[in-house]
Amino acid sequence: MQKKISSENIKDLRNKTGAGMTDCKKALESSNGDVHIAIEILRKKGLATADKKSSRLASEGLIESYIHAGSRIGVLLEINCETDFVARQPEFQQLAKDITMQIAACQLVNYISKNDIPLDIIDYEEKLELQKDDLTNKSDEIKSKIAKGRLEKRLKELSLMDQNFIKEQSITIEELIKQHISLLGENIKIRRFERFLLGEGIQIKNNNFVNEVSSMIQSD
Known part of the structure; x- marks a missing residue:
């Protein structure tokens, strides 16, 4: 019925x-x-x-920013669509906000998709997998098969498009974008992003008082 x-x-x-x-x-x-x-x-x-x-030109859009609570993590994102009209729609703007939050939450993500990962990075990750101790006594065929599966998992960790959406774990970021393409009727592309971690890359000098006094005495 x-x-x-x-x-x-x-x-x-x-x-x-x-x-x-x-x-x-x-x-x-x-x-x-x-x-x-x-x-x-x-x-x-x-x-x-x-x-x-997905093949249509997307040159409009916006640059979205996100600063996590405590101001220790920040993200800048450029996301493109086809017209300024869609760029001003609340659904598109919310999508941009959600993706910047996703990037802030996924510290391992460095690339938009697996296709953007350089070949030298892929080769390096594959060599690491093949050299792991638990594969030492495996045959070359088994070792290659296991390493290939692990490499695929690792590449997905590095790719934004392959991440499960933090607000709805049943879909990936790629599927989320495609839903918005269908909803808004225009192609949508993530062009680039940058994540900022407070203090990243700075070598922090951490001498204690005893070491500092000792070095002063030796210099005399």
């Missing part, structure tokens, strides 16, 4: 996904009122639509 779809159901799904009212109604009808299945239907539809737009 087909479950009756109310306007409240449709509105609730729209609030959860940002999809249009008609699409929400169709998704709920297809899922017989099951919200979780309806969300999956809309997500799959959105991802397919987003893939078609």
